[in-house]
Amino acid sequence: MNPQRRSEQATQPRPTSSPPRTCSAEPRRLATAEAGRFDVDVLDQSTIVQLRETLSVQVRQDLHRIFEELLPARLAAIESAACSGDGAELKRTAHLLTGSSAMIGAARLGDVCRELEQAGGSDDPVLARERLTRLAQVAGQTSRALRNSLA
Secondary structure (H helix, E strand, C coil): HHHHHHHHHCCCCCCCCCEEEECCCCCHHHHHHHCCCHHHHCHHHHHHHHHHHHHHHHHHHHHHHHHHHHHHHHHHHHHHHHHHCCCHHHHHHHHHHHHHHHHHEEEEEEHHHHHHHHHHHCCCHHHHHHHHHHHHHHHHHHHHHHHHHHH
């Protein structure tokens, strides 16, 4: 994405809404779910090294900030599509986060999104909750790892 477009997106107002609902209709925020332990394999180290070698500290911080700002809305959209059984929307929203994850080196998050993208909608609410829980865990791990790696 070109810097001009990123800057425009970063300054656009974000819609406010109520917290996303899980398939069980209990409120929660996917982006704040905590993982049981931190796993160092959450990032693609070759991408992180390339970003560190080619981008200034300020640009890396901006890239991370934009990723973090967009992550909650992307997670909420994935959750909404999964819970409503909208396979096409689930594929679309998971694909968006797959691409963003690849760009910033978030390999495991990209893998989980790719699995969701390929699975599409599911009629099994238990499976949907499991996938969303895994997505939330990996998103939390990714946020912590990127904060440490892109500084």
